[in-house]
Amino acid sequence: xxxxxxxxADVARKAGVSPTTASFALSxxxxxRISDASRERxxxxxxxxxxxxxxxARSLRTKSTQTIGFVSDRITTTPFAGDVIRGAMEAARxxxxxxxxxxxxxxxxxxxxxxxxxxxxxxDAVIYASMFTRYxxxxxxxxxxxxxxxxxxxxxxxxxxxxxxxxxAGRDAARALLAAGHTEGxxxxxxxxxxxxxxxxxxxxxxxxxGLEEVLRAGGARxxxxxxxxxxxxxxxREVSALLAAGHxxxxxxxxxxxxxxxxxxxxxxxxxxVPGDVSVVSFxxxxxxxxxxxxxxxxxxxxxxxxRLAVELILGEGPLEAAVHRVPMPLQDRASIGTxxxx
Amino acid sequence: xxxxxxxxADVARKAGVSPTTASFALSxxxxxRISDASRERxxxxxxxxxxxxxxxARSLRTKSTQTIGFVSDRITTTPFAGDVIRGAMEAARxxxxxxxxxxxxxxxxxxxxxxxxxxxxxxDAVIYASMFTRYxxxxxxxxxxxxxxxxxxxxxxxxxxxxxxxxxAGRDAARALLAAGHTEGxxxxxxxxxxxxxxxxxxxxxxxxxGLEEVLRAGGARxxxxxxxxxxxxxxxREVSALLAAGHxxxxxxxxxxxxxxxxxxxxxxxxxxVPGDVSVVSFxxxxxxxxxxxxxxxxxxxxxxxxRLAVELILGEGPLEAAVHRVPMPLQDRASIGTxxxx
DNA sequence: GCATCTTGCTAATCCGATTTAACAACGGAG
DNA sequence: CTCCGTTGTTAAATCGGATTAGCAAGATGC
Numbered sequence: 008x009x010x011x012x013x014x015x016a017d018v019a020r021k022a023g024v025s026p027t028t029a030s031f032a033l034s035x036x037x038x039x040r041i042s043d044a045s046r047e048r049x050x051x052x053x054x055x056x057x058x059x060x061x062x063x064a065r066s067l068r069t070k071s072t073q074t075i076g077f078v079s080d081r082i083t084t085t086p087f088a089g090d091v092i093r094g095a096m097e098a099a100r101x102x103x104x105x106x107x108x109x110x111x112x113x114x115x116x117x118x119x120x121x122x123x124x125x126x127x128x129x130x131d132a133v134i135y136a137s138m139f140t141r142y143x144x145x146x147x148x149x150x151x152x153x154x155x156x157x158x159x160x161x162x163x164x165x166x167x168x169x170x171x172x173x174x175x176a177g178r179d180a181a182r183a184l185l186a187a188g189h190t191e192g193x194x195x196x197x198x199x200x201x202x203x204x205x206x207x208x209x210x211x212x213x214x215x216x217x218g219l220e221e222v223l224r225a226g227g228a229r230x231x232x233x234x235x236x237x238x239x240x241x242x243x244x245r246e247v248s249a250l251l252a253a254g255h256x257x258x259x260x261x262x263x264x265x266x267x268x269x270x271x272x273x274x275x276x277x278x279x280x281x282v283p284g285d286v287s288v289v290s291f292x293x294x295x296x297x298x299x300x301x302x303x304x305x306x307x308x309x310x311x312x313x314x315x316r317l318a319v320e321l322i323l324g325e326g327p328l329e330a331a332v333h334r335v336p337m338p339l340q341d342r343a344s345i346g347t348x349x350x351x
Numbered sequence: 352x353x354x355x356x357x358x359x360a361d362v363a364r365k366a367g368v369s370p371t372t373a374s375f376a377l378s379x380x381x382x383x384r385i386s387d388a389s390r391e392r393x394x395x396x397x398x399x400x401x402x403x404x405x406x407x408a409r410s411l412r413t414k415s416t417q418t419i420g421f422v423s424d425r426i427t428t429t430p431f432a433g434d435v436i437r438g439a440m441e442a443a444r445x446x447x448x449x450x451x452x453x454x455x456x457x458x459x460x461x462x463x464x465x466x467x468x469x470x471x472x473x474x475d476a477v478i479y480a481s482m483f484t485r486y487x488x489x490x491x492x493x494x495x496x497x498x499x500x501x502x503x504x505x506x507x508x509x510x511x512x513x514x515x516x517x518x519x520a521g522r523d524a525a526r527a528l529l530a531a532g533h534t535e536g537x538x539x540x541x542x543x544x545x546x547x548x549x550x551x552x553x554x555x556x557x558x559x560x561x562g563l564e565e566v567l568r569a570g571g572a573r574x575x576x577x578x579x580x581x582x583x584x585x586x587x588x589r590e591v592s593a594l595l596a597a598g599h600x601x602x603x604x605x606x607x608x609x610x611x612x613x614x615x616x617x618x619x620x621x622x623x624x625x626v627p628g629d630v631s632v633v634s635f636x637x638x639x640x641x642x643x644x645x646x647x648x649x650x651x652x653x654x655x656x657x658x659x660r661l662a663v664e665l666i667l668g669e670g671p672l673e674a675a676v677h678r679v680p681m682p683l684q685d686r687a688s689i690g691t692x693x694x695x
Numbered sequence: 696g697c698a699t700c701t702t703g704c705t706a707a708t709c710c711g712a713t714t715t716a717a718c719a720a721c722g723g724a725g
Numbered sequence: 726c727t728c729c730g731t732t733g734t735t736a737a738a739t740c741g742g743a744t745t746a747g748c749a750a751g752a753t754g755c
Contacts, residue, residue, distance in 0.1 A: 068739070124444075405742070
């Protein structure tokens with residue numbers, strides 16, 4: 008049975024002052040003249056009693072619960088996207104905030120219900136997050152509220168977005184290939200926007216391809232072909248097998264995600280081709296498999312942690328939120344899957 | 352600018368009754384005689400105004416915030432353990448509760464600070480979770496509180512624990528091998544408790560091995576050897592390579608975790624041995640790689656979702672919490688890595 | 696016809712803080 | 726000696742609900 012919590016009234020009584028004085032002393036407000044002696048006695052009493060303010064009670068008056076709601080479609084289940092939550096959480100903690108984490112599973116009704124549950128608990132702000140970078144329409148309950156969109160964009164919805172810089176990542180993939188000397192026999196596996204589950208289309212594929220082609224072209228290289236397929240291991244395996252069976256001999260593969268890379272590794276291995284000796288591979292996302300594949304995969308990392316952190320930093324910043332798009336760099340994880348082009 | 356929230360006073364005014372009557376009508380209490388007419392008017396007014404009770408304000412009086420705190424060492428970052436959170440979250444939602452998710456990163460001071468932050472917000476209960484199944488000592492702030500231990504055990508701490516049934520999983524691994532006809536040439540890779548980062552020792556390794564050996568022996572089979580190593584891909588690769596280099600010819604490998612299995616696959620592949628033609632592999636955990644390895648890995652799944660769900664169900668159950676240990680079955684994911692023993 | 700019960704409703708308090716308005720006590724100016 | 730401005734402090738109101746105690750009006754009992 009937890010003993011009754013110490014209240015401010017207890018502190019005031021022990022310090023021999025009124026609750027009002029205790030409140031001012033504890034909140035450290037200077038506009039409300041408290042003698043040093045009184046302040047000291049209150050602080051001392053609070054320390055001795057182990058007083059901690061009841062945030063819930065305080066919020067009734069101040070309207071601030073120091074609490075942020077986090078609504079996502081499926082983000083907690085996505086491999087490694089837990090880093091988004093960790094980034095958000097740590098940034099929140101640094102400013103004495105806590106996070107309500109919720110997941111609607113893509114269900115609009117569940118989403119509304121969750122947002123209501125959050126608002127009923129007086130959250131100060133809401134982070135609306137998506138598993139894939141895509142266009143969304145936030146539930147109407149969020150209109151006019153303090154919101155940051157995480158990993159998604161909502162034209163017409165007045166809130167800042169935080170997204171990975173996919174375009175620049177595409178460019179960096181091209182730069183990495185060019186730097187190793189690749190100018191021909193380059194294939195892209197995974198295509199532009201091949202995830203069937205997202206009708207709005209995912210942004211990642213398009214922007215990665217755009218950046219890739221732009222820099223390749225500028226560097227005097229070209230893409231031999233683009234294979235459209237789902238972003239999973241099975242499809243990567245099948246498409247690369249088919250490519251090889253058709254007689255093509257790629258020197259470099261740009262896989263649109265690590266899962267596809269893993270499938271590509273399997274297909275190349277079965278064909279007796281080595282990475283990066285015969286074929287270089289550069290990838291995107293840096294999922295957990297990327298570092299344990301052999302050879303370790305060179306990939307452009309989704310900056311999960313920084314995405315989560317930036318979202319919270321924006322939300323807890325002063326002043327109104329501007330409807331800008333914040334792009335977070337995707338750092339190159341330079342490992343072992345890119346080599347100099349194989350000589351024929 | 353969100354317009355002022357509708358309060359119960361607004362509803363009462365619109366319905367032409369006192370706030371007291373509105374409160375009773377809305378809470379549906381039968382012990383406090385409200386005429387059907389009044390009740391109907393209040394409900395109608397609430398509906399029209401879109402009234403939602405302020406949970407924060409209510410909790411000031413009732414002491415219940417319908418909110419649960421979740422404290423873990425690193426669980427949000429563990430691959431796929433997001434399922435724990437999802438299970439907990441969904442169970443919470445079904446009973447109109449929300450979850451504060453926090454992560455202390457193994458830091459005792461941070462842990463205390465987080466628990467305080469939770470208690471300051473008047474959480475009704477706390478789930479104390481660990482990434483690995485192990486012994487823990489919860490922070491003193493949690494003593495006497497409503498707590499459920501998730502994936503950990505704390506002797507002397509009066510709270511229920513929810514853990515995977517590792518012992519039975521070990522037995523099931525043995526049964527799967529016996530059923531396929533394996534009785535000799537069986538090696539265990541990963542050993543008893545080889546994770547260096549957990550000084551308390553992890554329970555999983557020991558119990559898995561115990562169940563494995565027990566059923567193997569009862570079935571007239573035996574373990575040719577146990578290789579102790581870290582639970583990661585690199586070590587699995589190195590140890591299995593060494594095993595083969597030493598001239599051993601295992602017919603079945605029991606890998607203590609999927610990461611080790613992945614390393615084993617790599618080593619076996621390099622040695623020209625096929626799975627399951629030459630060597631069967633059975634594993635534990637069912638991480639995300641298990642299903643995408645080729646051949647797909649047969650493994651005993653860590654029941655993340657059900658662990659999280661059960662913890663919340665216990666916490667939101669009626670009455671006091673008993674200090675019992677709840678073991679959740681680890682279902683066999685029967686895929687393609689076990690075959691009949693190779694003939695010499 | 697008067698005392699007693701029900702029935703239906705509401706005034707007043709409380710929960711734990713913050714904040715506004717006001718009030719003593721004191722010192723200096725005139 | 727009075728007036729006024731500081732300084733330090735506190736009573737009271739407030740936030741949005743839940744709950745206790747009590748109060749009218751009508752029904753019932755004898």
